[in-house]
Amino acid sequence: MTDHVRWGILGAAKFAREHMGPAIHKARRGRLAGLATSSLSKALPFTEMAPGVLIFDSYEALLDSPEIDAVYLPLPNHLHVEWTLKALEAGKHVLVEKPLAMQAEGFDPVISARDASGLLAAEAYMIVHHPQWQKARELVQGGAIGKLVRVSGAFSYDNRADAANIRNKPETGGGAIPDIGVYIYGATRFVTGEEPQEILSTEIVRENGVDVWSHITARFPTFHYTGVVSMRMAPWQDMTFHGEGGLLRLTAPFNPQVYGEARIELHRPGGEMVEYRFPAANHYVAQVEAFNASVLDGVEYPCPLEFSRGTQAMIDMVWAKDRG
Known part of the structure:
Protein backbone atom coordinates (compact mmCIF):
# COMPACT_ATOMS: atom_id res chain seq x y z
CA MET A 1 0.00 0.00 0.00
CA ILE A 127 -25.85 7.05 6.37
CA VAL A 128 -23.74 8.53 9.18
CA HIS A 129 -21.24 9.67 6.53
CA HIS A 130 -23.89 11.74 4.75
CA PRO A 131 -23.85 15.47 5.57
CA GLN A 132 -27.62 15.49 6.10
CA TRP A 133 -27.22 13.22 9.12
CA GLN A 134 -24.25 15.12 10.47
CA LYS A 135 -26.28 18.33 10.18
CA ALA A 136 -29.31 16.70 11.82
CA ARG A 137 -27.22 15.63 14.79
CA GLU A 138 -25.73 19.11 15.08
CA LEU A 139 -29.18 20.73 15.03
CA VAL A 140 -30.85 18.37 17.50
CA GLN A 141 -27.99 18.24 19.97
CA GLY A 142 -27.45 21.98 19.55
CA GLY A 143 -30.99 22.76 20.72
CA ALA A 144 -32.51 23.86 17.41
CA ILE A 145 -35.82 22.12 18.27
CA GLY A 146 -35.63 22.56 22.02
CA LYS A 147 -36.16 19.63 24.34
CA LEU A 148 -36.64 16.47 22.28
CA VAL A 149 -39.96 14.73 22.96
CA ARG A 150 -40.54 12.22 20.14
CA VAL A 151 -38.65 10.50 17.35
CA SER A 152 -40.52 8.64 14.62
CA GLY A 153 -39.16 6.70 11.69
CA ALA A 154 -40.50 4.77 8.73
CA PHE A 155 -38.76 2.78 6.02
CA SER A 156 -40.55 0.49 3.59
CA TYR A 157 -40.38 -1.23 0.24
CA ASP A 158 -42.19 -4.16 -1.34
CA ASN A 159 -40.29 -7.28 -2.41
CA ARG A 160 -43.06 -9.88 -2.01
CA ALA A 161 -42.72 -10.82 -5.69
CA ASP A 162 -39.07 -11.81 -5.21
CA ALA A 163 -39.34 -14.99 -3.14
CA ALA A 164 -35.70 -15.90 -3.88
CA ASN A 165 -34.42 -12.67 -2.36
CA ILE A 166 -32.15 -13.37 0.63
CA ARG A 167 -34.24 -10.87 2.65
CA ASN A 168 -37.20 -13.24 2.34
CA LYS A 169 -35.26 -16.27 3.61
CA PRO A 170 -34.72 -17.07 7.30
CA GLU A 171 -31.68 -19.25 6.59
CA THR A 172 -29.76 -16.26 5.19
CA GLY A 173 -30.63 -13.90 8.03
CA GLY A 174 -33.51 -12.25 6.21
CA GLY A 175 -36.20 -9.93 7.49
CA ALA A 176 -37.10 -6.26 7.39
CA ILE A 177 -35.67 -5.39 10.79
CA PRO A 178 -32.17 -6.78 10.06
CA ASP A 179 -32.25 -5.17 6.61
CA ILE A 180 -33.74 -1.72 7.23
CA GLY A 181 -34.62 -1.56 10.91
CA VAL A 182 -30.93 -0.89 11.45
CA TYR A 183 -31.42 2.44 9.71
CA ILE A 184 -34.23 3.90 11.77
CA TYR A 185 -32.89 2.43 15.01
CA GLY A 186 -29.29 3.48 14.37
CA ALA A 187 -30.21 6.90 13.02
CA THR A 188 -32.13 7.62 16.21
CA ARG A 189 -29.11 6.66 18.30
CA PHE A 190 -26.70 8.63 16.08
CA VAL A 191 -28.63 11.89 16.14
CA THR A 192 -29.59 11.86 19.81
CA GLY A 193 -26.56 10.16 21.32
CA GLU A 194 -28.93 8.14 23.53
CA GLU A 195 -29.54 4.42 24.00
CA PRO A 196 -32.95 2.74 24.46
CA GLN A 197 -33.96 2.03 28.04
CA GLU A 198 -36.94 -0.18 27.27
CA ILE A 199 -38.88 -1.56 24.33
CA LEU A 200 -42.44 -0.65 25.22
CA SER A 201 -44.32 -2.54 22.52
CA THR A 202 -43.80 -4.73 19.47
CA GLU A 203 -46.20 -5.70 16.73
CA ILE A 204 -44.52 -7.92 14.16
CA VAL A 205 -45.96 -9.71 11.12
CA ARG A 206 -43.97 -12.66 9.76
CA GLU A 207 -44.06 -14.66 6.55
CA ASN A 208 -41.99 -17.78 5.98
CA GLY A 209 -40.16 -17.21 9.24
CA VAL A 210 -38.99 -13.64 8.59
CA ASP A 211 -40.43 -10.35 9.79
CA VAL A 212 -42.06 -8.42 6.94
CA TRP A 213 -43.77 -5.64 8.94
CA SER A 214 -43.23 -4.24 12.40
CA HIS A 215 -44.28 -1.36 14.60
CA ILE A 216 -41.99 -0.75 17.57
CA THR A 217 -42.22 1.76 20.40
CA ALA A 218 -39.43 2.41 22.87
CA ARG A 219 -38.44 4.64 25.75
CA PHE A 220 -35.13 6.48 25.57
CA PRO A 221 -33.82 8.52 28.52
CA THR A 222 -35.33 11.81 27.30
CA PHE A 223 -37.82 10.95 24.53
CA HIS A 224 -40.31 8.44 23.12
CA TYR A 225 -39.58 6.49 19.92
CA THR A 226 -41.93 4.90 17.39
CA GLY A 227 -40.92 3.20 14.15
CA VAL A 228 -42.31 1.12 11.30
CA VAL A 229 -40.32 -0.95 8.81
CA SER A 230 -41.78 -3.20 6.14
CA MET A 231 -40.95 -5.27 3.08
CA ARG A 232 -44.64 -5.37 2.10
CA MET A 233 -45.58 -1.70 1.70
CA ALA A 234 -45.13 0.94 -0.96
CA PRO A 235 -41.70 2.60 -0.80
CA TRP A 236 -41.49 5.31 1.87
CA GLN A 237 -38.77 6.89 3.96
CA ASP A 238 -39.10 9.47 6.71
CA MET A 239 -37.39 10.44 9.96
CA THR A 240 -38.82 13.08 12.28
CA PHE A 241 -37.37 14.57 15.46
CA HIS A 242 -40.07 16.49 17.34
CA GLY A 243 -39.14 18.83 20.16
CA GLU A 244 -40.84 21.39 22.36
CA GLY A 245 -39.48 24.22 20.22
CA GLY A 246 -39.56 22.78 16.71
CA LEU A 247 -39.55 19.78 14.42
CA LEU A 248 -36.82 18.34 12.22
CA ARG A 249 -37.75 16.15 9.26
CA LEU A 250 -35.48 14.31 6.82
CA THR A 251 -37.27 13.66 3.54
CA ALA A 252 -34.93 11.12 1.91
CA PRO A 253 -32.98 9.85 4.89
CA PHE A 254 -31.72 6.48 3.71
CA ASN A 255 -31.48 6.37 -0.10
CA PRO A 256 -30.87 9.95 -1.22
CA GLN A 257 -30.59 10.43 -4.99
CA VAL A 258 -32.45 7.13 -5.47
CA TYR A 259 -35.52 7.82 -3.33
CA GLY A 260 -35.29 11.60 -3.68
CA GLU A 261 -33.19 14.63 -2.87
CA ALA A 262 -31.75 14.75 0.65
CA ARG A 263 -33.40 17.62 2.49
CA ILE A 264 -33.79 18.61 6.11
CA GLU A 265 -36.85 20.65 7.03
CA LEU A 266 -36.56 22.60 10.27
CA HIS A 267 -40.06 23.67 11.30
CA ARG A 268 -40.40 26.30 14.00
CA PRO A 269 -43.49 27.68 15.78
CA GLY A 270 -45.36 30.30 13.78
CA GLY A 271 -45.03 28.48 10.47
CA GLU A 272 -41.37 29.31 9.83
CA MET A 273 -39.48 26.62 7.93
CA VAL A 274 -35.76 26.51 7.21
CA GLU A 275 -34.60 24.02 4.59
CA TYR A 276 -31.18 22.44 4.19
CA ARG A 277 -30.53 20.71 0.86
CA PHE A 278 -27.87 18.16 -0.09
CA PRO A 279 -28.44 17.40 -3.79
CA ALA A 280 -25.02 16.01 -4.70
CA ALA A 281 -23.72 14.14 -1.64
CA ASN A 282 -23.12 10.41 -2.12
CA HIS A 283 -22.90 8.58 1.20
CA TYR A 284 -21.37 5.46 -0.34
CA VAL A 285 -18.45 7.46 -1.72
CA ALA A 286 -18.14 9.40 1.55
CA GLN A 287 -18.05 6.13 3.48
CA VAL A 288 -15.21 4.71 1.36
CA GLU A 289 -13.26 7.95 1.57
CA ALA A 290 -13.58 7.95 5.37
CA PHE A 291 -12.38 4.34 5.42
CA ASN A 292 -9.43 5.17 3.15
CA ALA A 293 -8.44 8.10 5.36
CA SER A 294 -8.57 5.93 8.46
CA VAL A 295 -6.40 3.22 6.85
CA LEU A 296 -3.87 5.61 5.32
CA ASP A 297 -3.70 8.35 7.94
CA GLY A 298 -4.77 6.58 11.11
CA VAL A 299 -7.63 9.00 11.76
CA GLU A 300 -10.55 7.75 13.81
CA TYR A 301 -13.23 6.05 11.75
CA PRO A 302 -16.58 7.84 12.20
CA CYS A 303 -18.64 4.68 12.70
CA PRO A 304 -16.77 2.08 14.78
CA LEU A 305 -18.00 -1.44 15.42
CA GLU A 306 -19.00 -0.45 18.93
CA PHE A 307 -21.65 1.89 17.51
CA SER A 308 -22.96 -0.81 15.17
CA ARG A 309 -23.06 -3.26 18.06
CA GLY A 310 -25.32 -0.82 19.91
CA THR A 311 -27.86 -0.86 17.08
CA GLN A 312 -27.86 -4.65 17.07
CA ALA A 313 -28.36 -4.57 20.84
CA MET A 314 -31.54 -2.55 20.26
CA ILE A 315 -32.70 -5.12 17.71
CA ASP A 316 -32.00 -7.85 20.26
CA MET A 317 -34.18 -5.95 22.75
CA VAL A 318 -36.98 -5.90 20.16
CA TRP A 319 -36.74 -9.68 19.64
CA ALA A 320 -36.72 -10.28 23.39
CA LYS A 321 -39.79 -8.10 23.94
CA ASP A 322 -41.63 -9.82 21.09
CA ARG A 323 -40.92 -13.24 22.59
CA GLY A 324 -42.40 -11.98 25.83
Whole structure:
Protein backbone atom coordinates (compact mmCIF):
# COMPACT_ATOMS: atom_id res chain seq x y z
CA MET A 1 0.00 0.00 0.00
CA THR A 2 1.36 3.41 -0.97
CA ASP A 3 -0.83 6.48 -1.33
CA HIS A 4 -4.09 4.62 -1.90
CA VAL A 5 -6.04 1.61 -0.70
CA ARG A 6 -6.36 -1.35 -3.08
CA TRP A 7 -9.86 -2.76 -2.63
CA GLY A 8 -11.20 -6.23 -3.31
CA ILE A 9 -14.84 -7.32 -3.30
CA LEU A 10 -15.98 -10.76 -2.19
CA GLY A 11 -18.72 -11.68 -4.64
CA ALA A 12 -20.37 -9.90 -7.56
CA ALA A 13 -23.55 -9.00 -5.68
CA LYS A 14 -26.07 -6.65 -7.29
CA PHE A 15 -25.54 -4.06 -4.55
CA ALA A 16 -21.78 -4.20 -5.10
CA ARG A 17 -22.28 -3.82 -8.84
CA GLU A 18 -24.72 -0.92 -8.62
CA HIS A 19 -23.52 1.02 -5.59
CA MET A 20 -20.41 0.01 -3.68
CA GLY A 21 -18.23 -1.00 -6.63
CA PRO A 22 -18.76 2.39 -8.31
CA ALA A 23 -18.24 4.13 -4.96
CA ILE A 24 -14.92 2.37 -4.37
CA HIS A 25 -13.88 3.21 -7.94
CA LYS A 26 -14.85 6.87 -7.52
CA ALA A 27 -13.63 7.53 -3.97
CA ARG A 28 -10.46 9.49 -3.44
CA ARG A 29 -7.36 7.61 -2.31
CA GLY A 30 -8.75 4.21 -3.23
CA ARG A 31 -8.89 1.85 -6.19
CA LEU A 32 -11.02 -1.14 -7.11
CA ALA A 33 -8.28 -3.72 -7.58
CA GLY A 34 -9.93 -7.11 -7.29
CA LEU A 35 -13.16 -9.10 -7.44
CA ALA A 36 -13.77 -12.66 -6.32
CA THR A 37 -16.31 -14.46 -8.50
CA SER A 38 -16.38 -17.65 -10.52
CA SER A 39 -18.77 -16.08 -13.05
CA LEU A 40 -17.15 -14.20 -15.91
CA SER A 41 -20.51 -12.75 -16.93
CA LYS A 42 -21.00 -11.28 -13.44
CA ALA A 43 -17.45 -9.93 -13.51
CA LEU A 44 -17.97 -8.09 -16.80
CA PRO A 45 -19.68 -4.95 -15.39
CA PHE A 46 -16.81 -4.55 -12.91
CA THR A 47 -14.09 -4.92 -15.54
CA GLU A 48 -15.89 -2.43 -17.77
CA MET A 49 -16.10 0.04 -14.91
CA ALA A 50 -12.54 -0.49 -13.65
CA PRO A 51 -10.29 -1.83 -16.42
CA GLY A 52 -7.42 -3.83 -14.97
CA VAL A 53 -9.36 -5.14 -11.99
CA LEU A 54 -8.08 -8.59 -11.04
CA ILE A 55 -10.62 -11.42 -11.10
CA PHE A 56 -10.15 -14.21 -8.54
CA ASP A 57 -12.03 -17.48 -8.82
CA SER A 58 -12.51 -17.85 -5.06
CA TYR A 59 -12.82 -15.72 -1.94
CA GLU A 60 -9.73 -17.39 -0.50
CA ALA A 61 -7.64 -16.48 -3.54
CA LEU A 62 -8.54 -12.82 -3.18
CA LEU A 63 -7.76 -12.83 0.55
CA ASP A 64 -4.39 -14.46 -0.14
CA SER A 65 -3.40 -11.87 -2.75
CA PRO A 66 -0.72 -9.30 -1.85
CA GLU A 67 -2.39 -6.99 -4.38
CA ILE A 68 -5.34 -6.36 -2.05
CA ASP A 69 -5.28 -4.15 1.07
CA ALA A 70 -8.95 -3.95 2.02
CA VAL A 71 -12.04 -6.06 1.39
CA TYR A 72 -15.66 -5.06 0.91
CA LEU A 73 -17.93 -7.91 1.94
CA PRO A 74 -21.54 -7.92 0.57
CA LEU A 75 -22.33 -11.59 1.25
CA PRO A 76 -25.62 -12.80 2.77
CA ASN A 77 -26.05 -11.79 6.41
CA HIS A 78 -25.35 -15.18 7.95
CA LEU A 79 -21.86 -15.25 6.38
CA HIS A 80 -20.68 -11.84 7.56
CA VAL A 81 -18.91 -12.77 10.80
CA GLU A 82 -17.20 -15.83 9.29
CA TRP A 83 -15.72 -13.99 6.31
CA THR A 84 -14.89 -10.83 8.22
CA LEU A 85 -12.77 -12.92 10.59
CA LYS A 86 -11.13 -14.71 7.66
CA ALA A 87 -10.30 -11.38 6.02
CA LEU A 88 -8.75 -10.02 9.21
CA GLU A 89 -6.77 -13.24 9.63
CA ALA A 90 -5.48 -12.71 6.09
CA GLY A 91 -4.28 -9.22 7.00
CA LYS A 92 -6.97 -7.27 5.17
CA HIS A 93 -8.97 -4.31 6.39
CA VAL A 94 -12.70 -5.06 6.14
CA LEU A 95 -15.86 -3.10 5.34
CA VAL A 96 -18.75 -5.52 5.80
CA GLU A 97 -22.38 -4.99 4.90
CA LYS A 98 -24.89 -4.59 7.69
CA PRO A 99 -25.88 -6.31 9.79
CA LEU A 100 -22.46 -7.68 10.61
CA ALA A 101 -23.96 -10.13 13.09
CA MET A 102 -27.42 -11.43 13.91
CA GLN A 103 -27.00 -10.79 17.66
CA ALA A 104 -24.96 -8.16 19.48
CA GLU A 105 -22.64 -10.77 20.98
CA GLY A 106 -21.65 -11.76 17.44
CA PHE A 107 -19.75 -8.49 17.17
CA ASP A 108 -17.44 -9.40 20.04
CA PRO A 109 -15.06 -11.83 18.26
CA VAL A 110 -14.77 -9.37 15.37
CA ILE A 111 -13.96 -6.49 17.74
CA SER A 112 -11.35 -8.68 19.43
CA ALA A 113 -9.83 -9.70 16.08
CA ARG A 114 -9.80 -6.07 14.95
CA ASP A 115 -7.98 -4.99 18.08
CA ALA A 116 -5.49 -7.87 17.95
CA SER A 117 -4.66 -7.26 14.29
CA GLY A 118 -4.47 -3.49 14.35
CA LEU A 119 -6.56 -3.50 11.16
CA LEU A 120 -9.73 -1.53 10.48
CA ALA A 121 -12.99 -3.47 10.48
CA ALA A 122 -16.30 -1.64 10.16
CA GLU A 123 -19.92 -2.22 9.28
CA ALA A 124 -21.07 -0.47 6.11
CA TYR A 125 -23.50 1.84 7.88
CA MET A 126 -23.25 4.52 5.24
CA ILE A 127 -25.85 7.05 6.37
CA VAL A 128 -23.74 8.53 9.18
CA HIS A 129 -21.24 9.67 6.53
CA HIS A 130 -23.89 11.74 4.75
CA PRO A 131 -23.85 15.47 5.57
CA GLN A 132 -27.62 15.49 6.10
CA TRP A 133 -27.22 13.22 9.12
CA GLN A 134 -24.25 15.12 10.47
CA LYS A 135 -26.28 18.33 10.18
CA ALA A 136 -29.31 16.70 11.82
CA ARG A 137 -27.22 15.63 14.79
CA GLU A 138 -25.73 19.11 15.08
CA LEU A 139 -29.18 20.73 15.03
CA VAL A 140 -30.85 18.37 17.50
CA GLN A 141 -27.99 18.24 19.97
CA GLY A 142 -27.45 21.98 19.55
CA GLY A 143 -30.99 22.76 20.72
CA ALA A 144 -32.51 23.86 17.41
CA ILE A 145 -35.82 22.12 18.27
CA GLY A 146 -35.63 22.56 22.02
CA LYS A 147 -36.16 19.63 24.34
CA LEU A 148 -36.64 16.47 22.28
CA VAL A 149 -39.96 14.73 22.96
CA ARG A 150 -40.54 12.22 20.14
CA VAL A 151 -38.65 10.50 17.35
CA SER A 152 -40.52 8.64 14.62
CA GLY A 153 -39.16 6.70 11.69
CA ALA A 154 -40.50 4.77 8.73
CA PHE A 155 -38.76 2.78 6.02
CA SER A 156 -40.55 0.49 3.59
CA TYR A 157 -40.38 -1.23 0.24
CA ASP A 158 -42.19 -4.16 -1.34
CA ASN A 159 -40.29 -7.28 -2.41
CA ARG A 160 -43.06 -9.88 -2.01
CA ALA A 161 -42.72 -10.82 -5.69
CA ASP A 162 -39.07 -11.81 -5.21
CA ALA A 163 -39.34 -14.99 -3.14
CA ALA A 164 -35.70 -15.90 -3.88
CA ASN A 165 -34.42 -12.67 -2.36
CA ILE A 166 -32.15 -13.37 0.63
CA ARG A 167 -34.24 -10.87 2.65
CA ASN A 168 -37.20 -13.24 2.34
CA LYS A 169 -35.26 -16.27 3.61
CA PRO A 170 -34.72 -17.07 7.30
CA GLU A 171 -31.68 -19.25 6.59
CA THR A 172 -29.76 -16.26 5.19
CA GLY A 173 -30.63 -13.90 8.03
CA GLY A 174 -33.51 -12.25 6.21
CA GLY A 175 -36.20 -9.93 7.49
CA ALA A 176 -37.10 -6.26 7.39
CA ILE A 177 -35.67 -5.39 10.79
CA PRO A 178 -32.17 -6.78 10.06
CA ASP A 179 -32.25 -5.17 6.61
CA ILE A 180 -33.74 -1.72 7.23
CA GLY A 181 -34.62 -1.56 10.91
CA VAL A 182 -30.93 -0.89 11.45
CA TYR A 183 -31.42 2.44 9.71
CA ILE A 184 -34.23 3.90 11.77
CA TYR A 185 -32.89 2.43 15.01
CA GLY A 186 -29.29 3.48 14.37
CA ALA A 187 -30.21 6.90 13.02
CA THR A 188 -32.13 7.62 16.21
CA ARG A 189 -29.11 6.66 18.30
CA PHE A 190 -26.70 8.63 16.08
CA VAL A 191 -28.63 11.89 16.14
CA THR A 192 -29.59 11.86 19.81
CA GLY A 193 -26.56 10.16 21.32
CA GLU A 194 -28.93 8.14 23.53
CA GLU A 195 -29.54 4.42 24.00
CA PRO A 196 -32.95 2.74 24.46
CA GLN A 197 -33.96 2.03 28.04
CA GLU A 198 -36.94 -0.18 27.27
CA ILE A 199 -38.88 -1.56 24.33
CA LEU A 200 -42.44 -0.65 25.22
CA SER A 201 -44.32 -2.54 22.52
CA THR A 202 -43.80 -4.73 19.47
CA GLU A 203 -46.20 -5.70 16.73
CA ILE A 204 -44.52 -7.92 14.16
CA VAL A 205 -45.96 -9.71 11.12
CA ARG A 206 -43.97 -12.66 9.76
CA GLU A 207 -44.06 -14.66 6.55
CA ASN A 208 -41.99 -17.78 5.98
CA GLY A 209 -40.16 -17.21 9.24
CA VAL A 210 -38.99 -13.64 8.59
CA ASP A 211 -40.43 -10.35 9.79
CA VAL A 212 -42.06 -8.42 6.94
CA TRP A 213 -43.77 -5.64 8.94
CA SER A 214 -43.23 -4.24 12.40
CA HIS A 215 -44.28 -1.36 14.60
CA ILE A 216 -41.99 -0.75 17.57
CA THR A 217 -42.22 1.76 20.40
CA ALA A 218 -39.43 2.41 22.87
CA ARG A 219 -38.44 4.64 25.75
CA PHE A 220 -35.13 6.48 25.57
CA PRO A 221 -33.82 8.52 28.52
CA THR A 222 -35.33 11.81 27.30
CA PHE A 223 -37.82 10.95 24.53
CA HIS A 224 -40.31 8.44 23.12
CA TYR A 225 -39.58 6.49 19.92
CA THR A 226 -41.93 4.90 17.39
CA GLY A 227 -40.92 3.20 14.15
CA VAL A 228 -42.31 1.12 11.30
CA VAL A 229 -40.32 -0.95 8.81
CA SER A 230 -41.78 -3.20 6.14
CA MET A 231 -40.95 -5.27 3.08
CA ARG A 232 -44.64 -5.37 2.10
CA MET A 233 -45.58 -1.70 1.70
CA ALA A 234 -45.13 0.94 -0.96
CA PRO A 235 -41.70 2.60 -0.80
CA TRP A 236 -41.49 5.31 1.87
CA GLN A 237 -38.77 6.89 3.96
CA ASP A 238 -39.10 9.47 6.71
CA MET A 239 -37.39 10.44 9.96
CA THR A 240 -38.82 13.08 12.28
CA PHE A 241 -37.37 14.57 15.46
CA HIS A 242 -40.07 16.49 17.34
CA GLY A 243 -39.14 18.83 20.16
CA GLU A 244 -40.84 21.39 22.36
CA GLY A 245 -39.48 24.22 20.22
CA GLY A 246 -39.56 22.78 16.71
CA LEU A 247 -39.55 19.78 14.42
CA LEU A 248 -36.82 18.34 12.22
CA ARG A 249 -37.75 16.15 9.26
CA LEU A 250 -35.48 14.31 6.82
CA THR A 251 -37.27 13.66 3.54
CA ALA A 252 -34.93 11.12 1.91
CA PRO A 253 -32.98 9.85 4.89
CA PHE A 254 -31.72 6.48 3.71
CA ASN A 255 -31.48 6.37 -0.10
CA PRO A 256 -30.87 9.95 -1.22
CA GLN A 257 -30.59 10.43 -4.99
CA VAL A 258 -32.45 7.13 -5.47
CA TYR A 259 -35.52 7.82 -3.33
CA GLY A 260 -35.29 11.60 -3.68
CA GLU A 261 -33.19 14.63 -2.87
CA ALA A 262 -31.75 14.75 0.65
CA ARG A 263 -33.40 17.62 2.49
CA ILE A 264 -33.79 18.61 6.11
CA GLU A 265 -36.85 20.65 7.03
CA LEU A 266 -36.56 22.60 10.27
CA HIS A 267 -40.06 23.67 11.30
CA ARG A 268 -40.40 26.30 14.00
CA PRO A 269 -43.49 27.68 15.78
CA GLY A 270 -45.36 30.30 13.78
CA GLY A 271 -45.03 28.48 10.47
CA GLU A 272 -41.37 29.31 9.83
CA MET A 273 -39.48 26.62 7.93
CA VAL A 274 -35.76 26.51 7.21
CA GLU A 275 -34.60 24.02 4.59
CA TYR A 276 -31.18 22.44 4.19
CA ARG A 277 -30.53 20.71 0.86
CA PHE A 278 -27.87 18.16 -0.09
CA PRO A 279 -28.44 17.40 -3.79
CA ALA A 280 -25.02 16.01 -4.70
CA ALA A 281 -23.72 14.14 -1.64
CA ASN A 282 -23.12 10.41 -2.12
CA HIS A 283 -22.90 8.58 1.20
CA TYR A 284 -21.37 5.46 -0.34
CA VAL A 285 -18.45 7.46 -1.72
CA ALA A 286 -18.14 9.40 1.55
CA GLN A 287 -18.05 6.13 3.48
CA VAL A 288 -15.21 4.71 1.36
CA GLU A 289 -13.26 7.95 1.57
CA ALA A 290 -13.58 7.95 5.37
CA PHE A 291 -12.38 4.34 5.42
CA ASN A 292 -9.43 5.17 3.15
CA ALA A 293 -8.44 8.10 5.36
CA SER A 294 -8.57 5.93 8.46
CA VAL A 295 -6.40 3.22 6.85
CA LEU A 296 -3.87 5.61 5.32
CA ASP A 297 -3.70 8.35 7.94
CA GLY A 298 -4.77 6.58 11.11
CA VAL A 299 -7.63 9.00 11.76
CA GLU A 300 -10.55 7.75 13.81
CA TYR A 301 -13.23 6.05 11.75
CA PRO A 302 -16.58 7.84 12.20
CA CYS A 303 -18.64 4.68 12.70
CA PRO A 304 -16.77 2.08 14.78
CA LEU A 305 -18.00 -1.44 15.42
CA GLU A 306 -19.00 -0.45 18.93
CA PHE A 307 -21.65 1.89 17.51
CA SER A 308 -22.96 -0.81 15.17
CA ARG A 309 -23.06 -3.26 18.06
CA GLY A 310 -25.32 -0.82 19.91
CA THR A 311 -27.86 -0.86 17.08
CA GLN A 312 -27.86 -4.65 17.07
CA ALA A 313 -28.36 -4.57 20.84
CA MET A 314 -31.54 -2.55 20.26
CA ILE A 315 -32.70 -5.12 17.71
CA ASP A 316 -32.00 -7.85 20.26
CA MET A 317 -34.18 -5.95 22.75
CA VAL A 318 -36.98 -5.90 20.16
CA TRP A 319 -36.74 -9.68 19.64
CA ALA A 320 -36.72 -10.28 23.39
CA LYS A 321 -39.79 -8.10 23.94
CA ASP A 322 -41.63 -9.82 21.09
CA ARG A 323 -40.92 -13.24 22.59
CA GLY A 324 -42.40 -11.98 25.83
